[in-house]
Amino acid sequence: MSYSDSLDQAITTVKQQSILVQRSLAQRKLMDALRYSSIMLTELRNPKLLPKQYYELYIMIYDALTVLSNYLFENHPKKHHLADLYELVQYAGNVIPRLYLMITVGTTYLKCPDAPTNEILKDMLEMCRGVQNPIRGLFLRYYLSQRTKELLPENEVALNSQFIITNFIEMNKLWVRLQHQGPLREREQRTKERKELQILVGSQLVRLSQVIDDNLTMYKDQILPIILEQIVQCRDIVCQEYLFDIICQVFPDEFHLNTLDTLLETTLLLNTDISVNKLISTLVERLNGYLKRIEQQEITNQSKVDVFDVFWNYLNKLNEERPDLSISQMVSLIEIVLNLNLHWFPNNFENLNKVYELISTKCNDFDNNIPKETEFVFLNILTLQNFDFLDSNFYFKLVIECPAYSSLLSSQNSNLQTAAINKLLDVFITADNFVIDSKTQLESFLKLCEPLIKMKLKRALANESSPTNQSSNHPMDPFVVKNSTNVGQSGVSEEKQKISRENIDDLLSFDPNQEKLSKFIHILFNSVLKSTTFKKLESQVEILLIIKNWLYKGGKNITFTYPSVITNFWRLIRKASLFMNKIPKKKPYYENVIKQNFKYISRCTTEMFNICGAQSNDQVFKIILQTASLADQLEFGEIAYDFFSQAFTIFEECLTDSTTQFQELIYMAQILQRTRSLYKEDYYDSLIVRSTLHGSKLLKKQDQCRAVYLCSHLWWATEISSLGEEEGVTEDFFRDGKRVLECLQRSLRSADSIMDNVQSCELMVEILNRCLYYFIHGEEYETHVTVNYINGLIELIKTNLKSLKLGEEAQLSELRIDDNPRNVTKNTLVNGSDGNYVQIGDNNMNTTSTVLNPQSKLLRVSDLIQVPIQHFHRTCKYIVNQRDIDPRFETIVV
Amino acid sequence: MSSKKKTILKVIILGDSGVGKTSLMHRYVNDKYSQQYKATIGADFLTKEINVDGDRTATMQVWDTAGQERFQSLGVAFYRGADCCVLVYDVTNTKSFENIKSWRDEFLVHANVSSPESFPFVILGNKIDIEETKKVISVKSAQDLAKSLGNIPLFLTSAKSSINVDPAFEEIARSALQQNQNDADAFEEDFNDAINIQLDGEADSCAC
Incomplete structure (x- = not known):
């Protein structure tokens, strides 16, 4: 008897023979049926069949043999005795048909109450040794397993599991052996075939799991050790990876929780080429899944083993025993354990800190030499972005309770740091529900932001290297004589115009990092204000100064970040002023606080001016004027005057572009016109005269004209209803019609003189x-x-x-x-x-x-x-x- | 000839991982339920002797399959010869519901059934014992889907609390039997023409 040449032909043969089997049985011609079965089974001898093709034929043959089995059972012992048939089929010419028929008859016999069950099972298992070809042997043993599935004796767990284990061990050997068959160049083909066949071996573990049901003791003491021994001994990578995975999948969660040590221990004994990460990840996924399942099933009395501890010990052992593991492998492994902890103990920051500490140590072992392709792992570890169930509260605690986290972050390269911090700030900015209770906490956050604070901006570097810009870069120092000129010599002014336009572009193109940082400073300070620890105004001021000092480290970056500090000083000043009006007896105290805060603002603007250079002049000028306006509103006339004077200094010494000059002057006039506290000591008079004078000296006549007629309003105060002023009621508006007319006359002269x-x-x-x-x-x-x-x-x-x-x-x-x-x-x-x-x-x-x-x-x-x-x-x-x-x-x- | 022969009805259960395919099978075949979660790998079946319409008995082969593709390394040859396909989703899992159609298509592609448009499917929405608030698939949308796929029978079941499992499998058995009958008749006709050619040649050549 021989087999077909092609799969199609084989399928046809199997179909035909199976019909013939059925017909013979219908006619009660058993011998014919056995003969046709044998022809059909011959197809399974074909060595050219690939695993999937073999499986296809196997499925069809299985169905046909089921029909045969049913017939045999129904007619036993009236027409034949199954014991006799069991002997009879041994005479089939070829080993494959013989053994399939033997198993078919043997398992049918098992259905009969009087059958010698143990002998039959033992014999079938023994006879299967006759096939040593891997593919054929695997399918034959799979057939044995499928046929016996519902027929193993009840309440004989030990015996049944022994039967399955024996079969499993043999199948595993056949499966591993397949790797070494055929020429070496077909190695990959063999591996592929083995991966297809793996399911047959794995199914034996499924059977084991079904047989032992929930008998943990048996699993732990007898079954698992034997399986693991097989896995370890075979030294085969495909086998070890697959079977470890299958163990995790097919046995219940409770078993794993109780055998974690053993499972983890085993991974240390496996082939060193194996991906430990894959194994551990499978196990962790399974354990994490367990949490989800008990939640869904509303089981409350689950056993919460300290899984972290087990994995933690394992990590340390692995670290000692496997110095060959690369940093990428090691860190990925730690990440998996991190994942475990986040699911099981999301509030245990002690564990987290340990984990981050270990990563830092590992980085140091490798001299912080992190391969580019591993960076994403680090980013994941630092941002935990894959865990969408973590909220801002978690990240808050991560920053303040895990010092190891921050130090790991600060040892990364700047790109990685920036990316990670950005992700973190995004979390805090979108959900500002946290409270900062101590300076230590505050410092933790500021330290976290340090890389952003100190970040070197490309633009800042470019400006430093550009010599043309130096003239406008000089600090606010009264002893430096300004060398720029207002005279409209075309060459000079054109160049200046160009530079200033570049600066404007610079200012417009925000650095997103600094923008985010500034936003965060607000959130941070708000979360300080929420705390009861910092209820006192003084302590709030102190906190703001701490923040300011951290930002100062950023050099030119303060042009972006200081405004967030200054606006908060404004806020504190307003607060102090409210208290001052409410509690008259503490007026001197609050007055002093307010004055101090104005001084701090002045410090800030001076620092901005000195450090940031020309590009921030406009901003400094405006901040100073807004501060002046605030001082005026709170009736601190002298302070307001002081700030106005500072603004004039910048205007006179540093603003060289005529368009800017015109605009800044108008801005100043707008603010001046609404001041009310400067009338004593002629502060107001001197300031408005000074601005009008500047207006009349602007470079372009049209600017002169407009600036002066706009300045005329400085002599014609109008009502500010929020102050209770009312046109026609309020008597003492600052108004001087003569000066108004003078201004209008002056601008008319300018207008007239334009060609x-x-x-x-x-x-x-x-x-x-x-x-x-x-x-x-x-x-x-x-x-x-x-x-x-x-x-x-x-x-x-x-x-x-x-x-x-x-x-x-x-x-x-x-x-x-x-x-x-x-x-x-x-x-x-x-x-x-x-x-x-x-x-x-x-x-x-x-x-x-x-x-x-x-x-x-x-x-x-x-x-x-x-x-x-x-x-x-x-x-x-x-x-x-x-x-x-x-x-x-x-x-x-x- | 088929009057004596016991019919084997092959039923395939498909659906995403974790929707409760194994549990449904166990509930139906053994009337048992286990809290323990074990992933199914590959495909295997349990059998149950059944009575259909009172007088006929049949053996139902209920094939439980792996929801995860990586556990089907030998392919899905076992789809062939199926008499009914059961599509399962989890009423608390939107994804599993959305995948019902692709499971059906996947079955039709590989099962090689003679007339796909009339092949019997049954949809089961499992886990209805779970509290109302966790359910995400409404009865209405399930009915709509069943209708749109060609008026497929729909059952809302719980393997855990044994709700609606038996009625569902009674329907499954009925449609499987119907399908089996249709196929058998068609096959007989086919086969009678083709068979004799080879039969004569091979009848005596066998040596075993």
Whole structure:
């Protein structure tokens, strides 16, 4: 008898023979049925079949033999005796068909009550030794196992498990032997086949698990030691990895919890090429799964073995016994134990600290030489980002209760540190529900942030290396004579403009790390304020100073981080002022606290100014002015004056770009106009005179003009309702109409002296608008802005506009052709207060507008002329409309 | 000839890991339940003698399978010849419910059944004993799915508390038997034509 050449043919044969078997049985021709069975089984002798193909045939044959078995059982002992048949099938010519038939008959016999069970089982097991070819032997023994599954004697656990173990040991040997068959070059093919066949060996452990059920003692004392002995002795990697996995999978959780030592011990005895990590990870996954299962099943009386302790001892032993393990392997292993602890004892930070300590020690053993490809493991260990069940509270404790964590973090390279800290800060920023109770805790957090604080920013380095920037980089030191000049020599100013534009770009491109750090500083300080330990204002101030001193280590970075400290000083000052008003007898105390805090702010801004250089001038200037405003609001006039003076110093010594100068001056005027505490000792007077003077000395005439007319408001205080002031009720507003008029006159002179007609006209219209403001807000005798003055100005504007139009017509006739298409899409232009033109969309509903640079090529003279003309028309229209409300407007001639 | 022969009904249970396939099988076959969790590797079956429609007896082969693919290293040849396929999900596990369709498709791809559109499936939503708040799959969405897959019978079961397991398997047995009958008839017709050619040649050549 021989087997088919192809799988398809073999399948056909098996199908046909199985039908023939069924027919023979239907006709009660048992001998024929056995013969057809034998032909069918011959297909299983084919040495060319791959494991999966063999399995396919096996499944079909199994079904056919089931039919045979049923027949044999139903007709025993009426038509035949199974004992006889058991002898009979031994005469089959080939060993494979013989043994399959023998097992079929033998197991059918087992169903009969009078069968000599033990003898049959023993004999079948013995006979299977006749097949030593791995694949055929494995399937034959699998057949034995499947057939006997439901027939092993009841209540004979020891005997049954012995039967299965014996079969398992033999199968394992066959399976391991397969690796060494055939030529060496087919090694990989063998390994692949073995991995496919593994299920047959593994199924024996499933059977064992079913047989011993929940008998832990038996498992622990008899079964597990034997299985592990087999695994250890075979020295085979595929076998060891697979069977260890299967042990974890098929035996119940309680067994593992009680045999952890043994299991872990075993991994130390295995082939050293094996991936210990894989084994341990399987075991840990299983144990973690156990927690989930007991939660789902609501079992409360579970045994919580101190699994961490067992694994911890194991780690230390492994560390001693396996110096060959690389840092990556070792750290990954520790990570697995970390994973275990986080699931089992999420609140045990002592364990965590131990783990991080061990990692640090390991890093030191390897001189902190961490391979690039292992970095992600470290990142996982440091951020624990894979454990989504950990909340911010956990991370909070991690930072303050695990010193080893922080020291491990600080020994990493800067990229890794930054990445890890960022992840951590993200957690804290999104959920700020923690409270900091001690300075030690605070220091832990600041230490955590140290790498971010001290981080060298690329930009900062670039600035240092750029020599062109040094002139604007000089510190705020009164003895350094400034060498920059305001004179508009084209070359110099162009270069300066370029530099300052770069600086602006720098400032706009935030460093995300510093931004996050600043956010975190707020969260951190808030969590200090929540604590009862730091209830006293003094202690809060002290904490803020500690934070400031840490940030100071960041050098130029303080330009990003100091504002978060300064704003908190503002906050403390306001708080102190509230207390001061509430508790009059402690007024001197709080007054002192407030003054101290203003000094600290001053320290901060001085440090920013000295360290950060030109790029932070604008920021320092604004912070100083805001602080001045705060001091004024709390009626600390002298302090406010002091801060204003500081602002002037920066303005005079360091702001060189004319656009910036103009803007900063306007900013200063806005703040000054709303101050109320500077009137004594003429502080206010001297400050506003000084700013107006600066305004009149700006580089560009249009800036001069605008700055001065805006400064005119400094002599015309308006109500601040939150202070209880009210127009018409409050008597003592700081107002000086004469000076207002002087300012307007001064700016009109500037406007008039501008050579560019369009500009000049536009500015005059703007001044006209100012005049109308004062006309509305005061009587003529107060403001000194009279009807005559306004009418005169309108006359002047009209005359100027007329000559402007003449010029335009002349120009238009020259450029008619060129201009034509533009008339179709004519947009309205207006002039912004910074001198830029703003193009307003055609459609009034559509508010999109574009800012155009004065040098823009999109601007044409013909369009520009429209700017003052339209502006003047709007103003006149306003005057006419105003007549309905205010009859004084009748006298204005438009 | 088949009047005497005892029919073997092959039933395959499929579903994600941990939905309770093994437990359902044990509950049905042995009326036992164990809290212990053991992963199933490979595939194996238990048999149960059953009475269908009062008079007929059959042997039901209930195949329990591994939900994890890595435990099916020899492939799924055992799908072949199945008479019914049981798709199980866990009412507290959305993923297991969403995978029902892919388990069905996977079965049809590998089982090589003669007419896929009429092949009997049964869906079981297991673990309904678990408290209401933990359930994530509504009866409605389960019914919708069963309907969309071709009016598949749906049972909500608990292997742990023995709820609805027997009725479910009665339905499974009925559809399996029906399928078995259809297949057997078709196979007979097929086979009668093809068989005689080889039979004559081989009948005497056998030596065993």
